[in-house]
Amino acid sequence: MHRIPCVLMRGGTSKGVLLLLNHLPLDQKARDEILTSIMGSGHELEIDGIGGGSPQTSKVAIVGPSKHPDADIDYLFAQVSVQQRHVDTTPNCGNMLCAVGPFAIEHGLVRVQDPVTRVRIRNVNTNTFVDADVQTPGGHVTYEGDTAIDGVPGRAAPIGLTFLNAAGAKTGKLLPTGNLTDTFDGVEVTCLDMAMPMVMIRAEDLGRSGQETPKCLDADPQWLQRLETIRRLAGKAMGLGDVSDKVIPKPVLLSPALHGGTLSVRYFMPHSCHKALAITGAIGLATACVLPGTVAQKLVGGGWREQIFVEHPSGQIQVNLDQPGDRPENIRASVVRTARKILTGEVYLPDYCPE
Secondary structure (H helix, E strand, O other): OEEEEEEEEEEOOEEEEEEEHHHOOOOHHHHHHHHHHHHOOOOOOOOOOOOOOOHHHOEEEEEEEOOOOOOOEEEEEEEEOOOOOOEEOOOOOHHHHHHHHHHHHHOOOOOOOOOEEEEEEEEOOOOEEEEEEEEOHHHOOOOOOOEOOOOOOOOEOOEEEEEOOOEOOOOOOOOOOOOOOEEEOOEEEEEEEEOEEEEEEEHHHHOOOOOOOHHHHHOOHHHHHHHHHHHHHHHHHOOOOOOOOOOOOEEEEEEOOOOOOOEEEEEEOOOOEOOOOOHHHHHHHHHHHOOOOOHHHHHHOOOOOOEEEEEEOOEEEEEEEEOOOOOHHHOEEEEEEOEEEEEEEEEEEOOOOOO
């Protein structure tokens, strides 16, 4: 029975396994078989693995020294399906990104500083760079602190994330279709690629208020099929081809904020509604709010904002924006999140036998 060292961590509002690159095979098929075995994919509860039976808790971060001169470490994100034995490495995950910096420091991949260590992370999925500021008083990672984030109980040490070149993360263009708005299946949308390719839709245009619970939205298969139709049409128009077996682009419902924020959203992953909001999604949504002519900007009105507050089912996320120069592609977005190390040990792989 094969076993691999692993760390189970919460990153933001997600939870997943962190693995060192050198503990996995180079062959992608063999690697993906290991990841699905770790999580227990192929069962709705992931009963034979350590996944949590939800896309938010069936995630893997693979970390190693960076091959790029401008980064300290490389981070490959893997979204492991719950129901199917399938791994998707096309997107990034900003929530799990919160856990990558502390993990890298504690495994000796980055030289620690006192009281804060900045880790330059290259996301291999999108070839984008993120600065993570990790609290390391006395030269040791601390997870204890007074920062609270909506969607997570308790408080923890803050981790600052700054996305340095998120525009066109997968498609190479901030506006992959070349338009601020497009129409698919009779519905006006904005297709944006800022940290994550997304299709933004006014909730009312799909017969929803935008304030429904994730459980309510997930319980309507006919409505979900229409959302999927729009997502597939948008994916093709964005240059992503047939996205029926891909998790990008992510469809997002937009509605007016009700609790003092800038915008209210329901973010899909892509076939079920997120109970909070992906960090990469928050980055793109905040950017859309300040781009004149997008569906989001039409909804919120106004011009440039340095702070965007995105409301989601568990609360809200604050995104700080900065734009060096005049091009919207230069927008940099920052968020503050938290992480927690849950357990360290070895995961057993009964289905994997190394050659």
